[in-house]
């Protein structure tokens with residue numbers, strides 16, 4: 001058994017109670033099949049599944065694109081402000097149950113506006129649930145607008161225009177969807193514009209794409225965090241740079257397994273990342289599609305890699321230090337982790 005724990009059950013209890021931040025969560029990826037069915041009925045939207053079991057059976061992916069095809073189809077049931085509220089509220093209740101104290105949530109507005117759903121409807125539903133979670137659970141949040149990288153930079157630019165009236169509720173921008181063939185350089189101008197607006201910047205890089213995409217995210221987009229970053233490990237000079245810059249990586253173990261980024265959880269590089277001095281964090285990405293929320297991600301990777309108490313504490317500390325909270329708020333969360341340790 002790893003240092004600090006008497007048994008696997010002891011470690012599981014420690015993980016459950018550990019204060020956490022979640023920094024990589026696509027709200028549309030938290031759409032559980034049960035809610036998908038309920039919203040399909042509420043909005044009279046046809047879905048190509050006869051039962052919840054059939055939906056779950058369809059969640060067998062061999063790569064990122066396999067998943068994205070079903071993810072974009074699934075979000076088609078979201079139409080009204082109430083739908084976006086209910087989706088977000090359900091995620092926040094689950095996060096609270098996992099002792100998540102702060103979340104930084106991604107949303108994909110282009111996945112909705114291209115279907116005729118107004119940007120304002122999406123924002124109103126999500127933010128109403130965020131405000132309720134703050135009041136009910138003391139769970140704080142940031143909101144990150146992701147551009148779909150398979151679309152053009154002009155589309156991203158138009159989406160940023162649509163976001164301008166809502167910048168009081170949007171803390172940052174990100175870059176997601178099909179990575180290979182859509183390098184960060186494609187979005188350099190719109191990221192520069194967002195930076196000038198004072199927005200925080202993140203980008204998916206090195207999930208399926210090469211280490212060169214991670215370098216582009218750093219050098220051309222000037223990101224504050226890297227989402228995933230797994231393939232950085234192929235480039236030792238890049239690893240040294242990420243470590244020396246204290247760049248946070250938002251790693252998603254169950255996602256990596258489901259999308260075949262790793263073949264087996266025992267081969268997950270999380271421990272290698274920590275040993276290399278990388279500021280890795282654990283996150284759920286799209287929990288409904290990948291089989292678990294953040295607590296399950298900690299649990300799965302801790303069991304497979306036999307993570308110690310010190311390693312789990314480092315992951316939780318990294319999740320707060322890598323967040324976009326103020327320094328004072330980060331310090332308060334770190335005190336809570338020290339007390340828990």
Ligand SMILES: Nc1ncnc2[nH]cnc12
Pocket residue numbers: 026029064071176177178204207255285286
């Ligand atoms: N893991 C992921 N990678 C890229 N785009 C995504 N959109 C939702 N989840 C994603």
Ligand SMILES: [Zn+2]
Pocket residue numbers: 024026176204227285
């Ligand atoms: Zn993601």
